[in-house]
Amino acid sequence: MAVITSVDTYDVRFPTSRDLDGSDAMNPDPDYSAAYLVLSTDDGPDGHGFTFTIGRGNDVCRAAIDALVPYVVGLDPDTVDLGAFARSLTHDSQLRWLGPEKGVMHLAAAAVINAMWDLVAKRAGKPVWRYLADLSPEQIVDLVDWRYLTDALTPDEALEILRAAEPGRADRIARLTERGYPAYTTSPGWLGYSDDKVVRLARQAVADGFTQIKLKVGADAADDVRRLKIAREAVGPQIRIALDANQRWDVAEAVDRMRELAPYDPWWIEEPTSPDDVLAHAAIRSALATSAPDGGPIRVATGEHVANRVVFKQLLQADAIDVVQIDACRVGGVNENVAILLLAVKYGVPVCPHAGGVGLCELVQHLSMFDFVAVSGSMRDRVVEYVDHLHEHFLDPVVIKDGHYVAPSAPGFSAAMRPESLATYAYPDGPAWV
Amino acid sequence: MAVITSVDTYDVRFPTSRDLDGSDAMNPDPDYSAAYLVLSTDDGPDGHGFTFTIGRGNDVCRAAIDALVPYVVGLDPDTVDLGAFARSLTHDSQLRWLGPEKGVMHLAAAAVINAMWDLVAKRAGKPVWRYLADLSPEQIVDLVDWRYLTDALTPDEALEILRAAEPGRADRIARLTERGYPAYTTSPGWLGYSDDKVVRLARQAVADGFTQIKLKVGADAADDVRRLKIAREAVGPQIRIALDANQRWDVAEAVDRMRELAPYDPWWIEEPTSPDDVLAHAAIRSALATSAPDGGPIRVATGEHVANRVVFKQLLQADAIDVVQIDACRVGGVNENVAILLLAVKYGVPVCPHAGGVGLCELVQHLSMFDFVAVSGSMRDRVVEYVDHLHEHFLDPVVIKDGHYVAPSAPGFSAAMRPESLATYAYPDGPAWV
Structure with missing residues (x-):
């Protein structure tokens, strides 16, 4: 019998705003940050987890993680029921008032839940994607909080989905191990970059094997058209160029702006408006259904700021999106993302996770690989x-090869930061900040 | 010229769980609490504000209020643009990541925005309802953050609504001052109360002049039917009995349970399911459209946990609710509630605010009175x-007379707690807790 003996929390911030890395129309000067925790046991490895923020307020998330510590200390990681554990964090009768299941408390729950997954997978000697992929359909269904989902998806329907994917699991594990999982890169497209830098990085992305890139839009309309035009000229017609407006528009403006950009064949428009606005996404998607140069749709994507499974459920029920963008730390960690992966299969919509930031690539690769092996069965x-920022701070950083994520082989969730990074970038007293 | 010189914050908690006051199906043991702040100036009165929580996590909200202090200190309360001020809190480019506009950061923004309104109204020598009711339609429109609203309501449409209500303002102020604003009481209906206590308090409510009461439901189905039956027998057929399920049900269960309760003529079902679930509320409302004993609808109500104006907008666009339940502290304070009042008029849905807790009655009465005078023009x-808890801790507590809120006459937002209450119930070091 092992036991979690203590939880240490950290406020880690990287001064990324100094170089305009990560700049977009809504977030002009982010300092990529993590509210980070370590679960220590009396026996064996630690569990690491974090939630991602963009600077100010990282301390508020750390305080929220501290409020969840009583639910973790004393648990035995070898016998913990991971479904019940996740629900204990999101359904505390007093803390629930602060959401429910959204905002700071949910970001904190994600950090703690993901830390527990890191710990449990490490103790099992498996990377998280493989730990998940080795569970039975019944065990996977038990991870999910089914409250508020049953009008769209029942546990029995989820079991059917998972059982249908069971026969091919071994083949898909082999394929994943051999070829990896496809990535796209946002590195060329930050709003603060010059035209020359956009062209140079877009060409480099193609040379590196990526078949999709993404550009930020949503500030000046003429700038958006010019940047998309030069990027399209730089990469040619075969490379997919996704656009990301970071919630800047109302419905009519989103439709007008995207019609101006349509001649340059954007693959999707991400976060055209408020992430809470199911009906607005449905209206935008409908208005753009024949706007592509070939008369097809401009796809609508969202998710990095979608608060929880209830909002994703509605986006799917309302035919509001073409692409589900899960985030490893926005919703309630692995467990709630399993629910969203199942919903996406039910509605036939592909999942293309949000990543970047600090460590989001490291985490979310596990969820897409699990999805491929045991849920959707499809790439x-x-x-x-993929964004090439800040991976050097992780002990088991992502590896990209020919535009693909290489399947992680180290046990755990790839979540652990280097101790020297935790110290150097500690806010406000670390050497990077004083 | 005056200036806000400092902000002091407090974690105040009342041990209400000891008596099961406030108990419901989702919140069995709340300790009613306030994350509280005082804006001090170099000249004249202080501004008081708070957000309401039910215990654990009140410290997280206080930390979030502390994160907003840089936006307040140094402002001149006599020249502050209250619309721009509110937007500065909710659109900070880094803090916005933690929501956006939801959860802990939005609760904190509400506290700070409401404190500023308390301060500004005190300096003008008016209660907040009257301060608002004396603004021009143009000034009221400028209070609102119009982002994400224009597919449902434009600033020009809002101006039309407000101008249409202008001619009768003086008459309605006189009527309000004379008769007050109608209240309903939830005091008889807490889930932890015995049947005898429910009957006794229900009869008392009628004797006190209330024409509507509310009961909690959502735990045991047979208990719900029994309690509603005895309450109906106690108050007779003319008194409206609202029910509140506090988010306990999925769609099918909500419909089934309400059909069982329908013979006892419930006036509305409040929070039948997740507050994020626009489509579920629409489905439930549709299923109950002819379920009342007279073949009419059982109304659907929600709002105390609705995160922001974007979700309210969709609830109205989707015909999902019959009753809009604003909360003074859940959304971004006075400003965002003005937006919601305007949306409700556009869609012809009455506003019946959530109150109770700590100080929510004190605050929200101002918003309904403003709505009557200058927005909807209707009661x-x-x-x-109305809930008769904890008013004794306020310097200007609500006054209920013949089932009506008496219009406040003291300058400000009725938000200030007694200094001795702030000290006694300070958590964790006040005498009530040690």
Whole structure:
């Protein structure tokens, strides 16, 4: 019998705003940050987890993680029921008032839940994607909080989905291990970059084997058209160029702006408006259904700011999106993302995770690989975002090869930061900040 | 010229769980609490504000209020643009990541925005309802953050609504001052109360002049039927009995349970399911459209946990609710509630605010009175919740007379707690807790 003996929390911030890395129309000067925790046991490895923020307020998330510590200390990681554990964090009768299941408390729950997954997978000697992929359909269904989902998806329907994917698991594990999982890159497209830098990085992305890139839009309309035009000229017609407006528009403006950009064949428009606005996404998607140069749709994508499974459920029920963009730390960690992966299969919509930030690539690759092996069974039109920032701070950083994520082999969730990074970038007293 | 010189924050908690006051199916043991702040100036009165929580996590909200202090200190309360000020809190480019506009950061923004309104109204020598009711339609429109609203309501449409209500303002102020604003009471209906206590308090409510009461439901089905039956017998057929399930059900269960309760003529079902679930509320409302004993609808109500104006907008666009339940502290304070009041008029749905807790009655009465004078111009089917808890801790507590809120006359937002209450119930070091 092992026991979790203590939880240490950290406020880690990287001064990324100094170089305009990560700049977009809504977030002009982010300092990529992590509210980070370590679960220590009396026996064996630690569990690491974090939630991602963009600077100010990282301390508020750390305080929220501290509020969840009583639910973790004393648990035995070898016998913990991971479904019940996740629900204990999101359904505390007093803390639930602060959401429910959204905002700071949910970001904190994600950090703690993911830390527990890191710990449990390490103790099992498996990377998280493989730990998940080795569970039975029944065990996977038990991870999910089914409250508020049953009008769209029942546990029995989920079991059917998972059982249908069972026969091919071994083949898909082999394929994943051999070829990896497709990535796309946002590195060329930050709003603060010059035209020359956009062209140079877009060409480099193609040379590196990526078949999809992404550009930020949503500030000046003429700038958006010019940047998309030069990027399209730089990469040619075969490379998919996704656009990301970071929630800047109302419905009419989103439709007008995208029609101006349509001649340059954008693959999707991400976050055209508020992430809470199911009906607005449905209206935008409908208005753009024949706007592509070939008369097809401009796809609508969202998810990095979608608060929880209830909002994803509605986006799917309302035919509001073409692409589900899960985030490893926005919703309630692995467990709630399993629910969203199942919903996406039910509605036939591909999942293309949000990543970037600090460590989001490291985490979310596991979820897409699990999805491929045991849930959707498909990589078609599926790509995981990749941004080449800050990976050097992780002990088991992502590896990209020919535009693909290489399947992680180290046990755990690839979540652990280097101790020297935790110290150097500690806010406000670390050497990077004083 | 005056200036805000400092902000002091407090974690105040009342041990209400000891008596099961406030108990419901989702919140069995709340300790009613306030994350509280005082804006001090170099000249004249202080501004008081708070957000309401039910215990654990109140410290997280206080940390979030602390994160907003840089936006307040140094402002001149006599020249501050209250619209721009509110937007500065909710659109900070880094803090926005933690929501956007939801959860802990939005609760904190509400506290700070409401404190500023308290301060500004005190300096003008008016209660907040009257300060608002004396603004021009143009000034009221400028209070609102119009982002994400224009597919449902434009600033020009809002101006039309407000101009249409202008001619009768003086008459309605006189009527309000004379008769007050109708209240309903939830005091009889807490889930932890015995049947005898429910009957006794229900009869007392009628004797006190209330024409509507509310009961909690959502735990045991047979208990719900029994309690509603005895309450109906106690108050007779003319008193409206609202029910509140506090988010306990999925769609099918909500419909089934309400059909069982329908013979006892419930006036509305509040929070039948997740507050994020626009489509579920629409489905439930549709299923109950002819379920009342007279073949009419059982109304659907929600709002105390609705995160922001974007979700309210969709609830109205989707015909999902019959009753809009604003909360003074859940969304971004006075400003965002003005937006919601305007949306409700556009869609012809009455506003019946959520109150109770700590100080929510004190605050929200101002918003309904402003709505009557300057926005909807109507009290029809409109009632403000009233719960007789914890008013003794306020310097200017609500006054209920013949089932009506008496219009406040003291300058400000009725938000200030007694200094001795702030000290006694300070958590964890106040005498009530040690």
